[in-house]
Amino acid sequence: MPELPEVESARSVIERAALGRRIVEVDDSDTYVCRPHRPGEIRSALTGRLLVAAHRRGKTLWCDTGDNDTGDNGAGDAPVLGLHLGMSGKIVIAGADGSEVDGGDYWEGRRVKGDYRWSRFALTFDDGSRLMLVDPRRLGRIGLDPEIDRLGPDAATVTPAAFRAAVATGTVAVKARLLDQHAIAGIGNLLADEILWRARINPARPVDELTPSEIDRLLRATRRSVAAALAHGGVHTLTVIPFRRPGARCPRDHAPMSRGKVGGRTTWWCSAEQPVPAK
DNA sequence: AACAATGTTCAGTC
DNA sequence: GGACTGAACATTGT
Known part of the structure; x- marks a missing residue:
């Protein structure tokens, strides 16, 4: 919960x-x-x-x-x-x-x-x-x-500079970093999926491959997702959470939702808007 | 009935 | 040290 x-x-x-x-x-x-x-x-x-x-x-x-x-x-x-x-x-x-x-x-x-x-x-x-x-x-x-x-800055009030510093070190998957309470504190499995979906970033992307504009999107998505959940009654009220289930389609573009495991947790993302980048 | 679940920590491996 | 995996905790809901 x-x-x-x-x-x-x-x-x-x-x-x-x-x-x-x-x-x-x-x-x-x-x-x-x-x-x-x-x-x-x-x-x-x-x-x-x-x-x-x-x-x-x-x-x-x-x-x-x-x-x-x-x-x-x-x-x-x-x-x-x-x-x-x-x-x-x-x-x-x-x-x-x-x-x-x-x-x-x-x-x-x-x-x-x-x-x-x-x-x-x-x-x-x-x-x-x-x-x-x-x-x-x-x-x-x-x-x-x-x-x-030992906790990172609170996700509800983190400054842009602190957010960028917390995200932009090492090589872990971006979702794993969002879940790391020592980096940024307060984001859990559902909030992380919502944030990445809003930012249109694949959860498995290594943080060192994110562009400055993607990190900005991630910051904006974090602020807005946290604020929305606080205002509307919890993480269950967020947009993509009800679509984290088999057979669901993305509420934005109706592409199938994909499921996988990132950072040790079950992860859902839009197969079209959050593509795994071709390498 | 098997499996996954909004979290964290620890042990082990590479 | 960093990154990753699996186990542990105990109960409930699908």
Whole structure:
């Protein structure tokens, strides 16, 4: 589910429904999701504190914590809670009575409201409300003090210079580079297909063979795709995503959609508009 | 029933 | 070091 737009939705859920209350209980018992922390480590660090801010870079979320009594507002050595939604994670806030207060507007998908069977991590606040990571596949990750510096610039705000620098090194396939979170942060498998389709560039093209004008198209397509997904409710609302299926035809020119594997992920592209260049 | 799935990391190879 | 592959994680939907 989550790529940059969905993670931004999760960030906003935390911001509007979980800041400013005291943490009275922490369930960090899932040793896989909370790795490499030992059970109780995250609980010890967070119990008694407040979430004071929710941030995002790429697909990584983190919350600053503070303490009303000491006036510590998340500066200095205050513990920072890192959250990653993995492939199937979702941030959900439940009220004191267990009813779902906020699960975000994006990717409601198949999940039924109030279904917390797959809660893998939870904070309980002093008013009885809870913040949960609901994650059936358990590929999400929770930890203290995440290393956000290792991520590339956020795809929603990357500058043209930084984008060109990130794309134009090495020889990897352009889609693999778009998916590289250390190069540019936030683009996932679906967003990458949409961006390359909009830019009319074959996903397998080596980055060192892209012309300056192609890199410009790629940048414009990235900005527009990310902005559209943020504005319209997630990556599923993008144009070419519904046509990533057998037998589909390109919504622009009706040529057959092709399928392959690039960067280790299933990749769809327009057979006519995104040709593999003849060598 | 087999297969793929919006992600990341690690081990192994060339 | 860079690029590539496969495995691992656990469950669901087609």
